[in-house]
Amino acid sequence: MPVEFIGYVSAREQTEIVGPFGPAVDPVYIESSALLHERGDFDRVLVAFHSNSPDSLLVAQHAASVTTRLGLLIAHRPGFASPTLAARQFATLDNLTNGRVAMHVITGGNDLELQADGDHLTKAERYARAAEYIRIVRREWESSTPFDHTDKFYRLHGANSAILPHKSGSIPIYFGGASEEAIAVTAEQADGYALWGEPLDEAAQLVHRVRTAAGKQGRTLRFSISFRPIIADTEKQAWERAADIEATLRARQEHEREKGGIALDRPGTRPTPETLPTNEGSRRLQAISSRGTRHDERLWTGVAQATGGRWNSTSLVGTPDQVAESLLRYYRLGIETFLIRGFDPIADTVLYGRELIPRVKALVAQEERCSASVA
Template identity: 45%
Template sequence: MPVEFIGMIGTKDQSEIRHAAGPVIDRDYVRRFSRAHEDAGFDRVLIGYASTQPDGTQVAAYAAAHTERLGFLVAHRPGFVAPTLAARTFATLDQFTGGRIAVHIITGGSNSEQRHDGDFLTKDERYARTDEYLDIVKLAWTSDERFSYDGKYYQVEDFVSYVKSDQQPRIRLYFGGSSEAAYRVGGKHADTFALWGEPLAETKQQIDSVNAAADAAGRGDVPGISVSFRPILGPTEELAWERAHRILETTKENIEAFRAQWGTKTWPLGGDQPENVGSQRLLAAAAKGELHDRALWTPLAAATGAGGNSTALVGTPETVAQALLDYVDIGATTLLIRGYDPYDDAIDYGRYLLPIVREEVAKRDAERAAAAKATAQADARAAAANAQAVSA
């Protein structure tokens, strides 16, 4: 099946190697950045969530008004608004954008970040709350009858929403996390489960855990799998690696300002390991070595304390494409990629990287379809021969 490509947009020009400049919301930049992803052929763009940043639904509405095809994956933290209100908000946005909205559920891996918005539950409590929250949101999107819900965190009485998604049967749910609680809740609810870019063996272990959780939840299917990377491309391998090392050195120079910008005090500056399991796993991969598999490079994760998807794939477009295809081979259905030069990299990914991956995936799909057809024809001929022999 075709692979899905997701980029990421922000409301101003910034990254680990680019000091933020200008207003928090740069409308012209949002327009240009969204259009760059659309022109590059991305299926969707992620709009992140942080307690200090603009509201993602409003960013999506503005960007959608200035694009035609591009989808939007809006990060959302359960617990800060009622699930019934969230369901109506996203369904309304989906209607106005013509079915271009998906929701990325982030339960929250940092206690301090959650407390900025007034949430003082423990991590396990947050996941239990998310489970109830998504029960209600999905019912609100799909039920034509009034329903009630009596949970520990949410109680709903005689509710029905008259605004439904423009999509059928509902808006798609993506789900992020790497803990056992994340597997359990995401395995139950997610249409696509999102992972950060670890080495292939560790990623396969996580996929198996997600699938096992989906099976334990009684699903008849398994979620799609998204894996996130920061590709660093060059016209030659040597130039790609030269660029990667320049990015690393600039990131190290900027790290104090970068982490202060996001309000974090965790490792490497504060001495404390990050609270979320995803970051811990990336740091563990970095501790094992700088280079893994075909092109996975971990020093940038180590330099930043893995405060997000921070492992790179380094090389020519052909090398990075093959590295991405390695993840497709173990079960990835979605590839989330963003660059250190966010705007220019999005353009380059569209020119040089996405076409290679898509062409190879289409080729493999065609070969599998041809093989399946040949097998079916051979089985039919064998069955016919057996029937003729019996009749004789």
């Protein structure tokens, strides 16, 4: 299986411990970040979506305009635009970029954050809407003649698009979530399943659940896992950097608390009972981090513990060789895509491209050669 790396491009420089720097939409930062990912041999970059963030499609379009090869995994929430309109928007960008687009459908993990955009559906309703939404999007991408659709959330008559994906068929769709509803939608609709970084045993169990569910639908999926690697010349230095990251984050949280500020999805903000995410993926991270901050030798959940598992927040800590070996263990579970982003976004992107990605690709190639020779 070919290994794939996904990075992260945001509208401005900001993480839990860095920034925010620059305007809310910083074209120069988007350009620099996209180019560094392409030069670092990343396959794609994720462009995130929140209820208060710049539009993900437009940020992705700008990143695409300065690159020639870099793929775009664009987060998209179903329900805020018509599925037929979204299908045309993604197909348009896919043609403008010669087929570099993928869609990451997200349903949201915090009811308050979703309500900021006027979404008051229950979790079960959001997943049912997402499944119907994806069906319509795919049908518009694949149909050469007008079609009608009538179901719980959408009623269409004569839906038709003059613009189809760059390549025949559908644009790749990724989905995530660890609840039964999320896995059901994934099994039926997705091309890729994205999970947050968990210990090997938990990740293996989740991969097995999703693979089994997809198999019952006669489908196979690509699996992606997300980490925030912390690497240094020595293991000791890497763990020291992890401790510094957590200390900086908690100091920022305390500063925000003293100011009385509450942000639903702003990095560096301490979660409250009202803003703590309730989605199953976050609950899993909350449970894992409650057992301690170190797992499987290299997995560190210090930031997940501090943020309540609000997003991709678990790290693999060590030297480049040690972290590459850890990623190989996840590859052996059948996970062939790694979404990696750093706490210092520019410096870490360069570091991953120079020190981590080549090592992982070499290990995977060696693994494949060994498997082929045994077979």
